[in-house]
Amino acid sequence: MEPLVAPCNRHTRDMTMNLDPHTDISTIAGTVARTREAYNAGTTRPLSWRRTQLQRIIDMLEENESEFIDALKADLGKPMVEGFITDLAFVTSEIKLMLKNLTKWNSTERVPTPLVAMPAKSFLMPEPLGVVCVIAPWNYPVQLLLVPAAGAIAAGNAVVLKPSEVSPNVSAVLARLVDKYLDNNAIALIEGGVAETTELLAQKFDHIFYTGNGKIGRVVMAAAAVNLTPVTLELGGKSPVFIDESAKISVAARRVAWGKWLNAGQTCVAPDYVLVHEKVEEKFVDELRKSLNDFYGSNPHTSDSYGRIVSPRHFDRLLSLMNGGTPIIGGESSREDRYIAPTVLGNVNLDSALMQEEIFGPLLPIITVKSSKEAIDFITARDHPLALYVFAEKSSVIDDVLAHTTAGGVTVNGTLLHLTSPHLPFGGVGESGMGAYHGKAGVRIFQHMKPVLKRGTAIDPKMAYPPYTPRKLKIFRKVL
Ligand code: NAD
Numbered sequence: 001m002e003p004l005v006a007p008c009n010r011h012t013r014d015m016t017m018n019l020d021p022h023t024d025i026s027t028i029a030g031t032v033a034r035t036r037e038a039y040n041a042g043t044t045r046p047l048s049w050r051r052t053q054l055q056r057i058i059d060m061l062e063e064n065e066s067e068f069i070d071a072l073k074a075d076l077g078k079p080m081v082e083g084f085i086t087d088l089a090f091v092t093s094e095i096k097l098m099l100k101n102l103t104k105w106n107s108t109e110r111v112p113t114p115l116v117a118m119p120a121k122s123f124l125m126p127e128p129l130g131v132v133c134v135i136a137p138w139n140y141p142v143q144l145l146l147v148p149a150a151g152a153i154a155a156g157n158a159v160v161l162k163p164s165e166v167s168p169n170v171s172a173v174l175a176r177l178v179d180k181y182l183d184n185n186a187i188a189l190i191e192g193g194v195a196e197t198t199e200l201l202a203q204k205f206d207h208i209f210y211t212g213n214g215k216i217g218r219v220v221m222a223a224a225a226v227n228l229t230p231v232t233l234e235l236g237g238k239s240p241v242f243i244d245e246s247a248k249i250s251v252a253a254r255r256v257a258w259g260k261w262l263n264a265g266q267t268c269v270a271p272d273y274v275l276v277h278e279k280v281e282e283k284f285v286d287e288l289r290k291s292l293n294d295f296y297g298s299n300p301h302t303s304d305s306y307g308r309i310v311s312p313r314h315f316d317r318l319l320s321l322m323n324g325g326t327p328i329i330g331g332e333s334s335r336e337d338r339y340i341a342p343t344v345l346g347n348v349n350l351d352s353a354l355m356q357e358e359i360f361g362p363l364l365p366i367i368t369v370k371s372s373k374e375a376i377d378f379i380t381a382r383d384h385p386l387a388l389y390v391f392a393e394k395s396s397v398i399d400d401v402l403a404h405t406t407a408g409g410v411t412v413n414g415t416l417l418h419l420t421s422p423h424l425p426f427g428g429v430g431e432s433g434m435g436a437y438h439g440k441a442g443v444r445i446f447q448h449m450k451p452v453l454k455r456g457t458a459i460d461p462k463m464a465y466p467p468y469t470p471r472k473l474k475i476f477r478k479v480l
Contacts, residue, residue, distance in 0.1 A: 077306075086143060133200065211235075233435065239272045308338045324348060324352030390402075407432075
């Protein structure tokens with residue numbers, strides 16, 4: 001039998017935490033200026049250039065798959081399958097959709113012209129914004145950098161990319177390969193943390209796309225305000241789950257367990273806490289236990305399918321959050337390899353940090369409610385969440401939750417999956433963010449749909465010109 005310590009050693013060996021990749025700050029202004037020059041020179045406008053760059057991103061991911069998978073493992077202990085599906089394949093499938101629709105999504109759209117402006121044609125003409133800055137976090141460090149970047153490229157922009165310093169192995173791989181695969185005059189990558197990003201944000205951009213926590217979201221928005229630069233903020237928050245008494249409990253538990261413990265709970269739309277109807281609480285917890293056993297075996301520490309906490313700082317934060325409840329499943333941890341067991345907490349203190357902050361880790365507080373109305377009141381008394389999940393067989397309960405709550409997005413009888421559809425724009429509302437992307441929305445966000453009214457000159461009715469007469473007024477009253 002394999003000794004229980006083996007996975008710890010394996011993860012420890014893989015983790016090169018002393019990596020600290022960063023770009024020389026003195027070069028940042030020049031790099032951004034270079035991308036602007038390329039944009040102004042028209043480099044990024046031809047669809048052929050955009051198509052080549054998008055295809056090169058796919059090539060970069062496919063030809064270096066194992067390097068990316070290793071880096072994701074080193075930073076997050078990410079199981080190979082999770083890394084492939086949620087980081088690499090997610091990007092390539094979004095880009096394939098962009099390539100398929102590149103011409104269509106960059107074509108003018110005819111719209112009607114009102115009588116008063118006739119004779120004329122009206123259309124919306126998509127044009128790029130200019131130079132876009134994309135700042136990404138560490139939890140899906142490839143996907144959250146490259147999907148918005150691809151949207152910006154598909155829309156014809158120059159792009160400056162800033163991966164997270166908290167996932168340094170992925171940052172280093174991206175820096176090397178972006179340099180090698182893409183047109184560096186128009187697509188640049190800056191590495192680093194607060195100092196480098198502060199310098200980056202001091203430059204003028206035409207759009208800033210930031211994914212991360214709301215505190216830094218405010219810093220980004222304040223920096224953008226100086227240049228009146230529009231922002232997209234993809235933030236987080238506490239995404240609730242409601243389990244109604246009518247729900248299919250075994251299915252609900254399995255789907256909650258999958259969405260919660262994927263990437264060790266470090267997912268922006270992971271279930272943060274569960275509101276469960278008191279009549280089904282015991283069965284729900286039993287089924288969660290069964291699902292965890294099916295997924296990760298009796299000791300998740302030894303499972304190849306379970307990830308790790310990204311850094312000792314996040315590990316310590318999560319351990320202190322555990323004081324907000326009593327573990328009824330899990331609770332074990334090992335700082336050495338940043339392991340925290342899938343943990344379910346009962347006896348939850350609503351005033352504790354566990355219930356006041358986004359958890360963003362493998363702890364799941366369970367709170368009982370007496371009705372769907374109580375669950376709705378609990379949710380609406382708090383910030384609008386990024387995601388909301390309701391499990392019920394009764395459609396009246398589902399309809400009630402949908403009608404009386406506000407959230408960035410919803411999956412009914414499931415978790416996370418609304419995020420995977422390119423037809424459902426993904427983003428937050430209120431405290432969970434502003435702006436949405438994926439699919440067509442992920443290109444539109446980086447375009448200005450320029451309204452154009454094009455008049456003919458064959459006829460030029462005198463009606464609209466002075467001198468104004470009572471007769472003209474009478475006609476205007478009829479047509480306007
Ligand atoms: P992080 O620490 O990697 O920070 C995000 C980015 O902000 C990094 O690139 C970092 O370098 C930069 N940054 C940090 N401090 C800065 C400063 N003072 N000035 C300018 N830039 C700065 O990631 P994080 O914030 O810990 O990410 C986790 C959060 O992101 C969670 O709240 C999560 O819910 C949210 N998130 C949201 C989404 C989404 O799509 N809505 C996706 C993933 C994560």
